[in-house]
Amino acid sequence: MSRVAVRVVGRRLTGAVPRRGLSAAAAAQHGVKVAVLGAAGGIGQPLSLLLKMNARVSRLALYDIARAHGVAVDLGHINSHASVSAHQGANQLSEALDGSHLVVVPAGVPRKPGMTREDLFTMNAHIVAELAEACAITCPQALLCIISNLVNSMVPIASEIFKKHGVYDPKRIFGVTTLDVVRASVFLADLKGLDRSAVEVPVVGGHAGKTIIPLLSQSLPKVDLGQDQIEMLTSRLQEAGTEVVKAKVGEGSATLSMAHAGARFVSSLLEASDGHKGLVECAFVRSEETEAAYLSTPLLLGKRGVERSMGLGPLSSYEEKLLLAAVPELKAAIRDGEEFARNFK
């Protein structure tokens, strides 16, 4: 893999170590099963392709309410290690989840031009709640990675459903915000003429509008930026999803870059599960950093999910202001999610 992992020293992310692959024999021995829920969608298909190419995955279960079969047969013709199975329709959900070590959820409705991520709440809340319930029943120990929007509400929904079933472990439920981190690398590197793959910017907060907060003061490598550049980069990142929605003129939102970001996040979790130390990724999880009960921060990943939060680190006064503005919005999205889950079924 070409991406570099970040090492952790205290609360900061420094240096770079090359990623290691895994032999097919080792993968088979580890027997890692990954389930993709919403596998036939715009994100689901390329994400499943990237996971099929991941040597740590030995079984890939593709679940969708439609078209899962065709996608699985197609991917099954690739001569990489993972076996691929298709599961279509609600009555095949539990067999897709059975024995899964990791479940990734890109199921749900994407935005059309003019919509906000908040507009997706009602449609996607039902989908995520039903899928989370099936996970809580069938594979409560699995790492659960939620891509579906509104991430800021979907993670609280899944968490409440797990609590209802008495199987909640906050270290295992993630809202995938890696696309914000990937975009921040691109936008900063392009502005400064740097190598895109060698720039990392922690992005904290949540995954919608002003809750997306790039910590440009903590970029690696450290980059000097004027306040106007910081504000331009921040606002571009906060609007990046909308930039894609507009460019796709009614054909949905980011899919290919999201598949890349999702595959990177899953890959880091699997590497950490396998004992690889020092892996840090940002994700939206249960948090005690602020008044918002869930927050995206850099997380040190371990064998069972989150080993510990790396916290927010030293914030510039501008970043502090952004966080202050984000917390009420996050709290409202979290409350909506929790309320929905309380009344679910």
Ligand SMILES: NC(=O)C1=CN([C@@H]2O[C@H](COP(=O)(O)OP(=O)(O)OC[C@H]3O[C@@H](n4cnc5c(N)ncnc54)[C@H](O)[C@@H]3O)[C@@H](O)[C@H]2O)C=CC1
């Ligand atoms: N976290 C992030 O950074 C990002 C999140 N997203 C979100 O990801 C979600 C999916 O986006 P796309 O793949 O573009 O949408 P899509 O419409 O292309 O695919 C969604 C898939 O989910 C399936 N589906 C619907 N209900 C289901 C259910 N109950 N169980 C299983 N599968 C079900 C559909 O059949 C479809 O195949 C959207 O909510 C979108 O907003 C998109 C980009 C980035």
Ligand SMILES: O=C([O-])CC(=O)C(=O)O
């Ligand atoms: O903006 C959207 O609707 C999809 C998304 O979350 C992103 O691209 O970051």
